[in-house]
Structure formats: C-alpha cells, structure tokens
Amino acid sequence: MTLRVLGVDPGLTRCGIGVVDIERNRRATMVAVGVVGTSAELTLDKRLLVIATAIDEWLDLHEPDVVAVERVFSQMNVSTVMGVAQASGVVIAAAARRGIPVALHTPSEVKAAVTGSGTANKDAVTKLVTKILRLDAPPKPADAADALALALTHAWRAGSGMGGIGGNTGTDSLTPAQRAWAEAEAKARRAR
Amino acid sequence: MTLRVLGVDPGLTRCGIGVVDIERNRRATMVAVGVVGTSAELTLDKRLLVIATAIDEWLDLHEPDVVAVERVFSQMNVSTVMGVAQASGVVIAAAARRGIPVALHTPSEVKAAVTGSGTANKDAVTKLVTKILRLDAPPKPADAADALALALTHAWRAGSGMGGIGGNTGTDSLTPAQRAWAEAEAKARRAR
Numbered sequence: 001m002t003l004r005v006l007g008v009d010p011g012l013t014r015c016g017i018g019v020v021d022i023e024r025n026r027r028a029t030m031v032a033v034g035v036v037g038t039s040a041e042l043t044l045d046k047r048l049l050v051i052a053t054a055i056d057e058w059l060d061l062h063e064p065d066v067v068a069v070e071r072v073f074s075q076m077n078v079s080t081v082m083g084v085a086q087a088s089g090v091v092i093a094a095a096a097r098r099g100i101p102v103a104l105h106t107p108s109e110v111k112a113a114v115t116g117s118g119t120a121n122k123d124a125v126t127k128l129v130t131k132i133l134r135l136d137a138p139p140k141p142a143d144a145a146d147a148l149a150l151a152l153t154h155a156w157r158a159g160s161g162m163g164g165i166g167g168n169t170g171t172d173s174l175t176p177a178q179r180a181w182a183e184a185e186a187k188a189r190r191a192r
Numbered sequence: 193m194t195l196r197v198l199g200v201d202p203g204l205t206r207c208g209i210g211v212v213d214i215e216r217n218r219r220a221t222m223v224a225v226g227v228v229g230t231s232a233e234l235t236l237d238k239r240l241l242v243i244a245t246a247i248d249e250w251l252d253l254h255e256p257d258v259v260a261v262e263r264v265f266s267q268m269n270v271s272t273v274m275g276v277a278q279a280s281g282v283v284i285a286a287a288a289r290r291g292i293p294v295a296l297h298t299p300s301e302v303k304a305a306v307t308g309s310g311t312a313n314k315d316a317v318t319k320l321v322t323k324i325l326r327l328d329a330p331p332k333p334a335d336a337a338d339a340l341a342l343a344l345t346h347a348w349r350a351g352s353g354m355g356g357i358g359g360n361t362g363t364d365s366l367t368p369a370q371r372a373w374a375e376a377e378a379k380a381r382r383a384r
Contacts, residue, residue, distance in 0.1 A: 044296070048281055049288035072274055082264055082277050089240055089278030090285045096241035104236070 003158075004031065006064035007151030008055070008091050009143045010072070012038055012047050012083035015054070015091075016143030019062045020133070022155035030133040031062060033144045044086070051087050055094045067095040068154035070146070071104040103154050110146070113153040125149050195350075196223065198256035199343030200247070200283050201335045202264070204230055204239050204275035207246070207283075208335030211254045212325070214347035222325040223254060225336045236278070243279050247286045259287040260346035262338070263296040295346050302338070305345040317341050 002021040009016035019031040036054040038047040059067075069092060072085045095102045108118035114132075115124050126145040130138045132152060139145040194213040201208035211223040228246040230239040251259075261284060264277045287294045300310035306324075307316050318337040322330045324344060331337040 043294070045284050045288040045294035048285040052285040052289060072278075082273075085274050085277030086264075086281030086284065089281035092237050092278065093240040093244040093282045093285075096237040097244060102235070102237035 003066070003155055004062065004064045005066050005068055005151035005154050006058060006062060007068045007147040007149070007154065008088075009070050009146040009150060010084055010088035010091055011080075011143065012044075012051070012087050013040065014141065014143045015051050015087055016141075016145070016147035017055070017058055018139070018144060018147035018149075018151050019058070019064060020148060020151040020155065022152075026156070028132055028152055028155065030135065030148060032058075033139050033148055034058075035141060035144050044083075047083075048086060048090050052090045052094060055091050059094060059098055059100065064100060066101045066103060066154060067091070068103045068105055068150045070110070070150055071106045073106070105150055105153050105157070109157070110149050110153045113156050114149050122146075195258070195347055196254065196256045197258050197260055197343040197346050198250060198254060199260045199339040199341070199346065200280075201262050201338040201342060202276055202280035202283055203272075203335065204236075204243070204279050205232065206333065206335045207243050207279055208333075208337070208339035209247070209250055210331070210336060210339035210341075210343050211250070211256060212340060212343040212347065214344070218348070220324055220344055220347065222327060222340060224250075225331050225340055226250075227333060227336050236275075239275075240278060240282050244282045244286060247283050251286060251290055251292065256292060258293045258295060258346060259283070260295045260297055260342045262302070262342055263298045265298070297342060297345050297349070301349070302341050302345045305348050306341050314338075 002023050004019065004021050007016075007018045007020070015036045016034075017036065018033040021029045021031055023029075036051055038050045042050075069088055072081065072088050092102050105113075111120040111125060112118040114120070114128050117124075122142050122145075126138045126142065129135075129145050129148050129152065133148065139148060194215050196211065196213050199208075199210045199212070207228045208226075209228065210225040213221045213223055215221075228243055230242045234242075261280055264273065264280050284294050303312040303317060304310040306312070306320050309316075314334050314337075318330045318334065321327075321337050321340050321344065325340065331340060
C-alpha cells in the first residue's frame, strides 16, 4: 500500500507539479514531474485557465490520495504574490472538487523536512530530492524540484507516510521523518 | 439585445454576486443578486469549494456574456488579501473554462463610474445602485451591492453597453457613462 501525493509549487509564470508514491517503509518513488508555464502576455483569465486545465489533467491521470500545496506568503514580492495566490486557489479548488484532501506547507517546513534546516538553500533541497527519489539528474527547473519536495514533505510530516493531512503535525511525527532524511543526507554526502 | 454582466466581489467570508442586463439604451435591470458566505472554521479547500460550486451554478443558470471581477489589491489587509486573491482565482478560472470573457475593475473605477468620484463611500454606491436598478430596497450586505455596481460599471465603461472587455477603455467611452450616472444621481437627489 502506497500513499500518492501530488505536490504543487503554485505560480502563474511557472507552476511546478510533482507526483510521488511513498510506501509504508518510507521508500519514495517519483511517478511524474512537470512544469506548467504561462506567458505574461496572456490575460489573467487565459493564464488561470491553462493552469486549471493542467491541474485537472494531472489529478485525473494520477488520482493522488492527497494534494500538497505551498502555502502562499504575504512576505513575497507584492507584484507576484497575487498571481501566486490566484493560481493556488485554482489548484486547491480543483482538488476539493474531487474530494481529494489538500495540505498546505510553508517553504521553511519543506526545507526543514528535506534538509533538517528551515533556511537551507534551493540547491540543497534539489540535491536531496534527487537522491531520495533515485533520479539520474536533478529535476529542473527549481519549481519542479520544489513540487516533489512538497510531496515528500507532506508524506514524511504525516508521520508514517500513511497519515491524513499532516500540515501541522507535532515534533513527535517529525522526528522519524527527520531521521530518515538525515540518513539520506548522510548517504548523499558519502556519494559525493 | 441586451448585455448580461455577472459581477463578483470576491472573498472567502463573503463573495457578492450580481447579475445585470443592460440594454443598448443603457437601461439596466437586475436579474439576480446574492452572497455566498463560508465559515472561517472550514479548511481553505472546503471554503474554495463552496465558492467554486456557487459560481459554477450562477454561470450555468444565468449564462452571462461577460464576468466582471473586482481587481484585488495588495494594499489590502495582509491577512485577508490572500483569501480574496484565491477566491478571485477560482471565479476567474470558472468563467475562463466556459469561454466567458473576464474583466477586472478596481474599487475606485467602480466608485468613479457609479458616483463620478473615485473616493465615494459605500453608502453612496449602494444608493445609486438601488436607484439605477429601480430596486425597492438597497441590496444587502454591501458585498451584494458591490457586485451589482461592478456589473454596471463594466457595462457603462464598455461604452455602448455592448462592448467587449472594457477594463481599460479611455475617457471617450467613460464620458457618456458618467453623464448617464450623473443624470441618475440627480434624479436620486430629487427623489429624496
């Protein structure tokens, strides 16, 4: 029995989408990864339609057990935050329409889950995602790696990898996940 | 031949929706008005689902020619702006899915179109909306009146009331609209 998580790093210009299967023993396998981009020359309704259509296709094709979306922060650049929020609204509603649970995770939760540090840089996150999922090459662009990291974060934070919406689980459920990641990190270090 | 505009004042707690028919001679008639509210105790996905379902029903029932949505501003309260943006994303994508054009108007554009002043207060807007649409009582809550004002604004700003997406039409097309509103305002004053 596996938990299938679809992670989304929302955005109008680039929306990263990643699907990961996590087994009960925490082994994670990438199912699919992609990026949906829209041109700033399109009107907002056309851009949101492209994203809505893409997320519908991904949900129908992969039928995830849960959707993990990056929590949008108001601290972001003011000119981009509105578009990110609008895109995330479309993604969350698409999952809700299908009765798929949605979990939100902050960027620092993702960094902490993947690297053990909430202030890790993108390269560190990408490197560990690549290692954990046994990929031949790092997923690009960064939005794609972020989407996979979100999916992994959700599964690990949910505790056993079988939990429900683990957006705010305590440190009890974090500990084994962080330990697993630390082991993976150590392996990655040895491999360098 | 009439132009049917569905106006939306987006929000998670209250989403105002108003449908207005505007004839070529600028006479406007209210078709329907309503407010969709969601509890802050619901999770974000459930709240966006309620809004998505409602807007789908309104679009299917009234089949508007155009959807006018209030443009979200980053100047808003930081804690509410994200929810407003997410709700507006859901609304805009719902219209785009049906191939219905979407126009965005700022609050000051609405105030200017309805009252002639971009800094008019909500009471003035509600009063004129009530008068223009020949309603027995002011639409309540304010979100409902705002949605109707948005729909009217779009039709008037589009020039003849038959235009396409008139989100940024020039002063040429504004002048007759503003004149019409000024006449209505004068009538409203005489009626007091």
